[in-house]
Amino acid sequence: MGSVGAKDVPVLLSPDGLRIDGRRLDELRPMKIQVGQLHNADGSAFVEWGMNKVMAAVYGPREVHPRHLQQNNKAVIQCKYNMAAFSVDERKRPGLDRRSQEISKVIGEAFESVVFAEEYPRTSIDIYIEVLQANAGTRCAGLVAASLALADAGIPMVDLLPAVAVGKVAGKIALDLKKEEDNFGEADLPMALVPQSGRLVLLQMEGHMTEPELAEALELGVQGCREIYEKMKQALRERYSVGPAGGSA
């Protein structure tokens, strides 16, 4: 990296342990979730997480196109993560790029670990994740949205998949990095948890950490995931809660 003058780097951690947006090291950004907004899709979810806005849609199980990709004994899971051109400050060129391909792959593989695909042989479960506004942690927000969309579509799974990115900012391990922390911090570790088993189905890292730091980050991340899990369940409950009768259709 080129040299960055001291005045270009924001102060990521204040002397009293407050981050750039006033959060403590173990605090999540605010999250708002809506499930079932899209009527064309079999399942959908819209997640607003910090300044991230991510929409996920699930179609399926349905016939596989092209036919030769189908599996005799289970459903294939096809995941496509995409960032809208307007989702970032500098216009993102539309179309597939290496990063989107990578994220599509790791998210798809995370779901392969938890979806009961054997129940729908010769079909396809198609997951579409569209980032409408990005501010770090979009693959985690996308995973959370897709997980809820799969639940909304009635697709059988071992569990929901809460996900979060832990990182290192100003030498300290911090939960749920935002953009400046991701850009100027020392490490970024997105992860996804299967709460039922305590296993991780996604774990990536950029940057540098010592072993003890990694252990601390994993623990903080799992804790964060459990918090997110509760929010996800609450959003699903709200989707089907019955209001008082009355008012016109």
Add this chain to the structure above:
Amino acid sequence: MKPGPGTYRTGGRVYASVLGLLSERPPFVQVVPLSGRYIPKPHDLVLGTVTDVQGTFWLLDIGAPRWAPLHMTGTPWQVEIGETERFLRVGDAVVVQVESLEATGRIGVTMLGEGLGKLEGGTIVRISPARVPRVVGRNGSMIDTIRRHTGAEVVVGQNGRVWVGGTPDAIHRVSEVLKIIEENGQRSGLTERVESYLLATMPTDTRGPREPDGERAHRDAPPRQPDSEETDEDAADAETETDEPPETMEPGDQ
């Protein structure tokens, strides 16, 4: 506790695999999903759209995870091999009955039977399969009410597809009623809500209950009865949605 549909067992415990309502029928425990595609059952009457034409069969989209093949021998027509396109083309709508569900996932359907055949004209409205029992009503009461107040021809498929035929006005009113049922299916007072809509929107001309006009070249007798026989049970099940809060996020253990 043995794991039934919608659940799985691991480490000696049973967990839910879908978001749905808990249902215990000892020794099985199951979770009935609140959403999801139509899952075919034998004898279901369903509406399908032709998506592919082959030499000896057509493929139908019935809203299930897989397309259903309709073999040429499963129709009342005399079809020669290779002549299938003459009878049904891509985009045509049909009413068929589910005959068999094979282990491979293949959904066998037939067009031989009363009320089955090709649909001409009209419109197909999609609703959630979970709402079909409410559209039919106890002993067909709701669907009767709809037909009586609109004069429309209505064919209700178990797969949540409803064909409506008649005047544009009748079709519109039936569509609105279906929307009302879709959005308010789990609440009480649904029948009153539907009736008040139908009465409020009665056509004001002096002709009386309308006959569907225009030509609809039905090959078979106009379907009039394909309503579910289990209306009581299904209507009762629809009630439980209001009584029990949905159980499980995944997993809930029982």
